[in-house]
Amino acid sequence: MDIKEFTRPELEAWLLERGEKPFRARQILKWIHQKGTTAFAAMTDLSASLRELLSQEFTIARLTASHVSPAADGTRKYLFTLADRRRIESVLIPAEDRLTLCISSQVGCAMGCRFCATAQVRPVRDLTAGEIVNQVWEVQQSLPPDRRLTNIVFMGMGEALANYEHVTKALSILTSEWGLNFSPRRVTVSTVGLAPQMRRLVEESPVNVTVSLTATTNQTRDDLMPINRRYPLEQLLDTCRNLPIAPRKRLTFAYTMLDGVNDSEEDSRRLVKLLHGLRAKVNLIPFNPFPGTPFRPTPRPRIERFRQGLLDHGVHATIRESRGQDVQGACGQLAAAYLETVPA
Numbered sequence: 001m002d003i004k005e006f007t008r009p010e011l012e013a014w015l016l017e018r019g020e021k022p023f024r025a026r027q028i029l030k031w032i033h034q035k036g037t038t039a040f041a042a043m044t045d046l047s048a049s050l051r052e053l054l055s056q057e058f059t060i061a062r063l064t065a066s067h068v069s070p071a072a073d074g075t076r077k078y079l080f081t082l083a084d085r086r087r088i089e090s091v092l093i094p095a096e097d098r099l100t101l102c103i104s105s106q107v108g109c110a111m112g113c114r115f116c117a118t119a120q121v122r123p124v125r126d127l128t129a130g131e132i133v134n135q136v137w138e139v140q141q142s143l144p145p146d147r148r149l150t151n152i153v154f155m156g157m158g159e160a161l162a163n164y165e166h167v168t169k170a171l172s173i174l175t176s177e178w179g180l181n182f183s184p185r186r187v188t189v190s191t192v193g194l195a196p197q198m199r200r201l202v203e204e205s206p207v208n209v210t211v212s213l214t215a216t217t218n219q220t221r222d223d224l225m226p227i228n229r230r231y232p233l234e235q236l237l238d239t240c241r242n243l244p245i246a247p248r249k250r251l252t253f254a255y256t257m258l259d260g261v262n263d264s265e266e267d268s269r270r271l272v273k274l275l276h277g278l279r280a281k282v283n284l285i286p287f288n289p290f291p292g293t294p295f296r297p298t299p300r301p302r303i304e305r306f307r308q309g310l311l312d313h314g315v316h317a318t319i320r321e322s323r324g325q326d327v328q329g330a331c332g333q334l335a336a337a338y339l340e341t342v343p344a
């Protein structure tokens with residue numbers, strides 16, 4: 001078993017059962033997550049017998065980067081092969097003062113959003129906490145020593161909240177001082193709006209949440225995002241209104257702009273009404289077309305008008321720059337291109 005599947009309390013319990021001091025857990029996990037150690041033998045502040053015991057019981061698993069695609073804008077897409085030969089992807093997105101890694105939470109996705117390339121990848125399985133953490137670990141190791149990842153977003157393959165237990169365990173490893181030690185303010189979980197899990201996540205973890213909205217009527221959202229039939233807009237936004245969001249935080253809504261589908265002035269007005277009473281921020285996402293999609297990106301001037309319509313009514317709105325288009329930058333596209341190599 002990969003030792004990166006373990007939280008500190010779990011490793012402490014394991015050590016106690018074997019007559020070892022529980023504080024060793026912190027030392028071991030710091031070697032792994034902060035020093036990037038790949039061999040138990042290198043953990044020189046542990047006894048030889050404990051190092052031996054660890055190497056008998058655990059591995060320090062690695063993901064194999066089978067394909068790394070650098071884009072002209074600095075975006076880099078990693079295609080990782082898991083132990084069972086399934087494939088997932090992570091995307092490194094550099095900006096002026098940030099180095100963000102977008103990670104996957106599942107192999108494929110069952111949510112079926114029609115504007116998303118991952119929906120074409122047959123859902124295969126949830127990732128374990130270790131596999132989620134390992135994406136961050138591997139990319140960090142691939143960077144020069146003076147470059148650190150600053151932000152983590154769960155916006156790669158999969159619906160993170162459909163894999164709740166593994167994702168929340170991974171969040172704990174990513175944000176703990178014995179783990180990868182990211183500030184929870186720099187970690188964002190994106191969801192299509194699984195209402196009960198959203199509530200639970202906000203209650204249990206201080207990380208940021210982004211809700212993918214992408215339509216202003218149930219009719220359009222039913223068509224674009226099948227989850228809307230289970231949690232229609234009214235119910236989703238009602239849940240959002242009642243989330244225990246910290247006083248100075250805003251809930252982010254992602255809105256993928258699709259030409260002639262959800263980008264009219266009427267949509268902009270309806271969005272203002274839907275978000276009334278919420279401390280919200282809207283992130284307008286230019287659509288990144290993929291092979292076989294029936295959708296086209298909204299022209300930039302219309303995205304800007306849409307944004308202005310929101311700003312004029314006091315709704316905070318930004319346009320996310322589309323990155324990595326030359327590496328098939330929309331989520332799931334690289335893995336979709338390699339789908340034929342995934343074993344049945």
Ligand code: SF4
Pocket residue numbers: 109110111112113116117118119156157158159192331
């Ligand atoms: S947008 Fe997210 S939830 Fe929807 S199909 Fe794509 S990966 Fe799944």
